[in-house]
Amino acid sequence: MNGTHKSELSAGKYFYDDLIVGAFFRTGRITVTETHIITFAGMSGDFFDVHMDDEFARDQGFPGRIAHGLLGLCLVDGLKNRAEAQLQAVASLGWKEWSFKAPIVAGDSIGAIIAVEEMRLTSSGERGIVHLGFEVGNQDGVIVQSGRNALLMRRRIEE
Numbered sequence: 001m002n003g004t005h006k007s008e009l010s011a012g013k014y015f016y017d018d019l020i021v022g023a024f025f026r027t028g029r030i031t032v033t034e035t036h037i038i039t040f041a042g043m044s045g046d047f048f049d050v051h052m053d054d055e056f057a058r059d060q061g062f063p064g065r066i067a068h069g070l071l072g073l074c075l076v077d078g079l080k081n082r083a084e085a086q087l088q089a090v091a092s093l094g095w096k097e098w099s100f101k102a103p104i105v106a107g108d109s110i111g112a113i114i115a116v117e118e119m120r121l122t123s124s125g126e127r128g129i130v131h132l133g134f135e136v137g138n139q140d141g142v143i144v145q146s147g148r149n150a151l152l153m154r155r156r157i158e159e
Helices: 034-044 052-058 068-083
Strands: 012-014 022-031 085-087 089-100 109-121 125-136 143-154
Touching: 022 068, 034 068, 068 089, 068 109, 068 125, 068 143
Parallel strands: 012 085
Antiparallel strands: 022 109, 089 143, 109 125, 125 143
């Protein structure tokens, strides 16, 4: 995102037709725990040492074991879906250009600023596709992840 946000969305339901490029909202926060990391390792099968072994992670220059990058993405998608600004989505169409910029460690509290970067109607015009830009920050204001999500959204005219 490039800092050209136009208007912050307040609490409420937003259809495609209610959005403009530059609109943005903030999610709540979630504190990442060791249980999140261990459970994600079991679900994903990713038991890489940097996620499971504090000493190995420290030897690699981290403060201790770090959360899986995809765990951060999963948690922020959940934060998006629980935000006070409720996007009336049909489905996620994909994630692009997702970057892991800094480690997430157990005890970090993460949240996101999500901005509307692009919008277009589907070929039928019955739905809209919105490209959202994410900046995920920790409790210290460090951007730990960023990227984009394409979202298929309902139009207000469907009601």
